[in-house]
Amino acid sequence: MTALDEERRHAERCRAGLRGMLDAARENVIVGETVAGDRYSAERLGRHLKSLAEELGEEPDGPPFFGRLDFGAGSADHAGRTYHIGRRHVGGERGGPPLVIDWRAPVSRAFYRAGARDPLGVAVRRRFGWAGTVLTGYEDERLGRGEEERAGRILTAEIERPRVGPMRDIVATIQPEQDDLVRAGLEESICVQGAPGTGKTAVGLHRAAYLLYAHRRRLRRGGVLVLGPNRAFLGYVSAVLPALGEVDVEQTTLDELLATVPVRAGDTPDAAAVKHDARMARVLREALYGRIRKPVEPLAVPDGSARWRVGEDELRRVVDDTRRDGLPYATARERVRARVVELVRRQAEARGRSATAAWLRGVGRAVTPFLDAVWPAVRPEEVLYEVLSGRAHAPSLTGAEREAIVWARPPRGFRGARWSAADLVLLDELAGLIERPRGYGHVIVDEAQDLSPMQCRAVARRSGHGSLTVLGDLAQGTTPWAAASWPERMALLGKPEARVVALTAGFRVPAEVVEVANRLLGTLKADVPVTRAHRAGGRLRVRAAGDLAAGLVAAVREALGFEGSVGVIAADPAAGALEEALRAAGLEPDERLAVLPASLAKGLEFDHAVVCEPGDIARSGERGPNLLYVALTRAVSRLDIVHAGPLPVELDLGGGAGM
Numbered sequence: 001m002t003a004l005d006e007e008r009r010h011a012e013r014c015r016a017g018l019r020g021m022l023d024a025a026r027e028n029v030i031v032g033e034t035v036a037g038d039r040y041s042a043e044r045l046g047r048h049l050k051s052l053a054e055e056l057g058e059e060p061d062g063p064p065f066f067g068r069l070d071f072g073a074g075s076a077d078h079a080g081r082t083y084h085i086g087r088r089h090v091g092g093e094r095g096g097p098p099l100v101i102d103w104r105a106p107v108s109r110a111f112y113r114a115g116a117r118d119p120l121g122v123a124v125r126r127r128f129g130w131a132g133t134v135l136t137g138y139e140d141e142r143l144g145r146g147e148e149e150r151a152g153r154i155l156t157a158e159i160e161r162p163r164v165g166p167m168r169d170i171v172a173t174i175q176p177e178q179d180d181l182v183r184a185g186l187e188e189s190i191c192v193q194g195a196p197g198t199g200k201t202a203v204g205l206h207r208a209a210y211l212l213y214a215h216r217r218r219l220r221r222g223g224v225l226v227l228g229p230n231r232a233f234l235g236y237v238s239a240v241l242p243a244l245g246e247v248d249v250e251q252t253t254l255d256e257l258l259a260t261v262p263v264r265a266g267d268t269p270d271a272a273a274v275k276h277d278a279r280m281a282r283v284l285r286e287a288l289y290g291r292i293r294k295p296v297e298p299l300a301v302p303d304g305s306a307r308w309r310v311g312e313d314e315l316r317r318v319v320d321d322t323r324r325d326g327l328p329y330a331t332a333r334e335r336v337r338a339r340v341v342e343l344v345r346r347q348a349e350a351r352g353r354s355a356t357a358a359w360l361r362g363v364g365r366a367v368t369p370f371l372d373a374v375w376p377a378v379r380p381e382e383v384l385y386e387v388l389s390g391r392a393h394a395p396s397l398t399g400a401e402r403e404a405i406v407w408a409r410p411p412r413g414f415r416g417a418r419w420s421a422a423d424l425v426l427l428d429e430l431a432g433l434i435e436r437p438r439g440y441g442h443v444i445v446d447e448a449q450d451l452s453p454m455q456c457r458a459v460a461r462r463s464g465h466g467s468l469t470v471l472g473d474l475a476q477g478t479t480p481w482a483a484a485s486w487p488e489r490m491a492l493l494g495k496p497e498a499r500v501v502a503l504t505a506g507f508r509v510p511a512e513v514v515e516v517a518n519r520l521l522g523t524l525k526a527d528v529p530v531t532r533a534h535r536a537g538g539r540l541r542v543r544a545a546g547d548l549a550a551g552l553v554a555a556v557r558e559a560l561g562f563e564g565s566v567g568v569i570a571a572d573p574a575a576g577a578l579e580e581a582l583r584a585a586g587l588e589p590d591e592r593l594a595v596l597p598a599s600l601a602k603g604l605e606f607d608h609a610v611v612c613e614p615g616d617i618a619r620s621g622e623r624g625p626n627l628l629y630v631a632l633t634r635a636v637s638r639l640d641i642v643h644a645g646p647l648p649v650e651l652d653l654g655g656g657a658g659m
């Protein structure tokens with residue numbers, strides 16, 4: 001029997017093992033539903049077992065392993081042992097050693113980190129090649145003998161494979177510098193700066209999976225949140241975690257997370273700029289705390305025939321002390337109540353009254369009118385209504401800034417207000433001042449360069465007791481408030497101490513395309529390290545067309561002749577008409593062909609990208625050049641630039657690469 005046959009037999013054993021685990025999990029779901037003592041535990045147990053069954057059932061026939069480690073005699077803990085490494089653990093037969101070790105287990109680390117210089121006890125590292133469910137071959141590196149092949153055939157094939165459908169996991173080929181980030185401890189917040197295609201998103205998602213494995217108990221309580229820039233992006237990446245067996249991660253956009261009321265209005269660019277500025281935090285805080293009044297009279301609490309009295313000075317002290325405690329507004333209101341009740345209790349007890357729980361509750365209720373006058377209960381909408389109606393003082397803003405945000409015609413009351421997307425961020429800030437929001441154990445924020453200071457604060461509120469993985473690229477900042485420096489953003493995100501790490505090896509964009517995109521870097525106002533493309537062999541074409549739509553149709557027809565996905569990217573106002581032109585030519589968008597406005601291209605990738613009229617994209621606002629940089633860096637294999645108007649000077653290739 002050849003070594004490959006042996007491996008195939010092992011794969012069969014693993015599949016049988018997986019099927020056994022799946023059957024047992026399903027059986028347990030049924031048993032769990034009938035045996036649990038009460039409804040609550042039945043539900044919890046059922047949910048747990050179902051997610052286990054789902055997790056195992058996700059890909060029962062997929063490759064059960066992708067690598068193998070043979071430890072040499074010199075290894076301290078694993079001498080002479082062999083382990084297959086896969087997406088999930090497969091238990092051994094009859095209590096024997098496991099058939100597959102989870103890629104996140106401590107021993108699997110050597111698979112990603114061992115090298116010829118430091119083999120970590122590994123004699124041979126084997127990487128398997130699969131075509132669908134068939135094991136087709138393997139590559140060995142005899143690390144013990146100093147052999148090491150970083151960019152072997154299997155990694156190259158993985159990077160160059162055509163992209164159709166959603167993003168896939170990269171567990172088989174995680175690189176050492178990526179592994180370092182994936183396995184960073186739960187306590188550590190990190191910020192990853194990386195040029196397009198350096199694997200930031202991949203690293204973030206694998207870090208989520210790793211943390212859930214290594215700290216499952218702690219994270220089950222807090223949870224893990226993944227924030228992406230938009231729905232299209234989430235649609236592209238959201239299958240990665242379930243494929244890795246993690247079905248319980250919340251993946252959403254910040255806008256959706258904050259959507260407590262519907263967005264029914266827009267903002268002028270000036271208004272949005274002010275609303276997203278960090279100074280709004282102060283404006284809102286002052287507007288909220290401006291509702292607190294100084295007690296101006298003593299409080300009398302009736303108690304049967306008696307009356308207890310708390311003096312004005314004492315009440316003032318209570319309010320002032322409570323303000324200094326720095327609690328959320330609503331919690332502080334209750335603290336004031338509790339303190340006043342305590343003052344009454346002391347008086348009453350000094351006069352021989354015994355304070356029962358019911359009596360204390362009664363006193364607490366009697367204090368409410370005083371609280372309503374001095375520390376009124378309030379909703380976020382009421383405070384923002386006051387600010388946007390121009391009734392708040394807002395000394396931190398200039399006159400022009402105040403004017404930019406106040407409503408031209410304020411609604412009659414806060415219930416009639418039409419809120420904008422930026423208002424939702426402000427409402428969240430207020431809600432966070434009033435009551436602490438739900439926090440997460442770990443939050444992963446992708447495309448974080450685009451977050452405004454106020455949005456950063458919304459993220460910080462949810463990760464105060466947890467940690468953060470922040471992913472982004474300063475050169476791809478396309479919002480008016482995009483970040484200019486990571487340390488400054490990390491401070492706004494509440495983690496000023498976070499390590500900032502740069503990834504510089506690109507796994508998506510071929511060298512020819514990177515070279516052209518990098519010409520824009522000089523104009524992007526971003527100080528970022530340059531990327532090394534991991535792959536060559538890409539194709540770049542510039543097509544000058546008399547008629548843009550006709551040029552696009554020709555480019556797309558040709559692109560569809562290749563394998564893989566095709567993405568057409570155009571300036572936002574032009575995208576709709578170009579999509580129509582493609583339809584009219586019989587080129588209907590489907591799962592292989594997508595037409596997108598440049599503002600939605602972020603984070604996506606296509607085998608073949610067609611960028612239409614780059615000059616229009618570059619001129620679409622102050623951040624146009626950044627938007628063009630994003631558009632030019634979506635291609636995995638081929639990039640076509642189609643233009644009828646003049647090209648931006650940086651892209652004027654002087655006929656060299658043109659056609």
Ligand SMILES: Nc1ncnc2c1ncn2[C@@H]1O[C@H](COP(=O)(O)OP(=O)(O)OP(=O)(O)O)[C@@H](O)[C@H]1O
Pocket residue numbers: 158159167168169170173174175178194195196197198199200201202203473476507508602603604605633
């Ligand atoms: N180690 C790896 N092995 C194989 N493929 C990889 C590896 N790292 C990244 N990739 C692939 O490279 C592509 C780009 O990765 P990803 O989308 O995570 O990059 P990014 O840095 O987030 O890009 P962008 O800045 O454009 O959002 C993806 O297809 C990803 O699967």
